[in-house]
Amino acid sequence: MIDLRSDTVTKPTQAMLKAMMQAELGDDVYEDDPTVKQLEDTAAKILNKDAALFVPSGTMGNQIAIMAHTKRGDEIILGQHAHIKTYEVGGAAVLSGVNFHVVDDHTGMLDVESLKAGIRGDDIHFPDTGLILSEVAHGSGKIGSLKQLKAIGEVAKNHDIPHHIDGARLFNAAVALNTEASTLSAQADSVMVCLSKGLASPVGSLLVGEKAFIKKARKYRKMLGGGMRQVGVLAAAGLISLNEMRHRLSHDHAKAQTFANAIKKVEGFAVKEAQLNINMVFVTTTHDVADLTAYLAQHGILIGAPKKDLIRFAFHHDVLDEDLEKIMRHIKTFVSLKSAK
Ligand SMILES: Cc1ncc(COP(=O)(O)O)c(C=O)c1O
Structure with missing residues (x-):
């Protein structure tokens, strides 16, 4: 996970x-x-x-x-x-x-x-x-x-x-x-x-x-x-x-920045830039958050949704650099599956 x-x-x-x-x-x-x-x-x-x-x-x-x-x-x-x-x-x-x-x-x-x-x-x-x-x-x-x-x-x-x-x-x-x-x-x-x-x-x-x-x-x-x-x-x-x-917290902040730069390029996602300072990325979306949460969970990725259209992605020691590619791949697949419907 x-x-x-x-x-x-x-x-x-x-x-x-x-x-x-x-x-x-x-x-x-x-x-x-x-x-x-x-x-x-x-x-x-x-x-x-x-x-x-x-x-x-x-x-x-x-x-x-x-x-x-x-x-x-x-x-x-x-x-x-x-x-x-x-x-x-x-x-x-x-x-x-x-x-x-x-x-x-x-x-x-x-x-x-x-x-x-x-x-x-x-x-x-x-x-x-x-x-x-x-x-x-x-x-x-x-x-x-x-x-x-x-x-x-x-x-x-x-x-x-x-x-x-x-x-x-x-x-x-x-x-x-x-x-x-x-x-x-x-x-x-x-x-x-x-x-x-x-x-x-x-x-x-x-x-x-x-x-x-x-x-x-x-x-x-x-x-x-x-x-x-x-x-x-x-x-x-x-x-x-x-x-x-x-002394390693800056790595988590860097992972959050890299992820934010990637997700904001995906259709239907926007990053709350004013809230992007530490290890957390807050993202608003036009996609159905419950559907996205369930889809990602099926693929071994857990996310939190503090509000209906708001997602929080928290980066930390146990999220590896190589996990970023997997997370983005599944998010993009979710979007293409939705737009194909
Ligand atoms: C800003 C802030 N203060 C206090 C706490 C409380 O910490 P704990 O969960 O250890 O009680 C949290 C927990 O997430 C927090 O985010």
């Missing part, structure tokens, strides 16, 4: 499996798993923050960040299309008791003027603004600009409001913006990064920030049932993600 539904489908590499077998283990709830410690130290160093916490998923990392930064009744400012708003089961309302104040994020980052307008003053009627949330890279494939992220960071600092980055694909954004991941993380108080997407680990995310924040986060992780025991077995794979897989 060539699985283009998401970069979350990546399987652990042989090197990861070997490292997992050989990992030195302890009980991480007692904070004595050396491999987890090494993973957390590595993440903190790469992202230039005081400390890090290994969590089972990106969702848990984001939710713990909201719990640790806010108090009940606060308002948090986030983008209209933020993962935290759309795909985290409304967890922020349940776990942190916060309101969402939604602002424009059509560039892939919060619109700075809308953000400023969203910060409410000191009035008996208003909730406090407890947190500003950015998503870098944005799930739409957009990345915004470093200038915009810096401006968001400035606004947060000037108003003394914490800023958290949902960086599920922060390392992809760093590649696309031609900068260091630490330059992006410097614009926020806390960042969550995922190991189990383009970085190919089987499980896991990391939350980074100041020591006191991570101490609080560790307790919330336990509260949510995310305190894991001999989890060095997973951290061992995570170390390979951070030390090695992070």
Whole structure:
């Protein structure tokens, strides 16, 4: 199968499996798993923050960040299309008791003027603004600009409001913006990064920030049932993600570009160019998406369709360069079969 539904489908590499077998283990709830410690130290160093916490998923990392930064009744400012708003089961309302104040994020980052307008003053009627949330890279494939992220960071600092980055694909954004991941993380108080997407680990995310924040986060992780025991077995794979897989993401971006250039030449397909920055290609089509999905699945290719006429093709470690030819051949055959009818 060539699985283009998401970069979350990546399987652990042989090197990861070997490292997992050989990992030195302890009980991480007692904070004595050396491999987890090494993973957390590595993440903190790469992202230039005081400390890090290994969590089972990106969702848990984001939710713990909201719990640790806010108090009940606060308002948090986030983008209209933020993962935290759309795909985290409304967890922020349940776990942190916060309101969402939604602002424009059509560039892939919060619109700075809308953000400023969203910060409410000191009035008996208003909730406090407890947190500003950015998503870098944005799930739409957009990345915004470093200038915009810096401006968001400035606004947060000037108003003394914490800023958290949902960086599920922060390392992809760093590649696309031609900068260091630490330059992006410097614009926020806390960042969550995922190991189990383009970085190919089987499980896991990391939350980074100041020591006191991570101490609080560790307790919330336990509260949510995310305190894991001999989890060095997973951290061992995570170390390979951070030390090695992070440096190959540009190949996935190149595969996405090559594919985009090919599919836009096929009748009935158009590439959303503004969303083509990382490893994902968003394509609109006049063809029947359900028919195309079924046809490709019969030929060993899986695709995701977030909307009726929109397809997302996600490129990652397990999609080989030579797979591109096969994918295009089947798409072209599908189109010719349809036009022959
Ligand atoms: C932008 C973004 N944030 C957070 C997450 C949540 O990660 P997880 O699936 O590990 O909970 C995802 C998952 O796809 C994501 O795309």
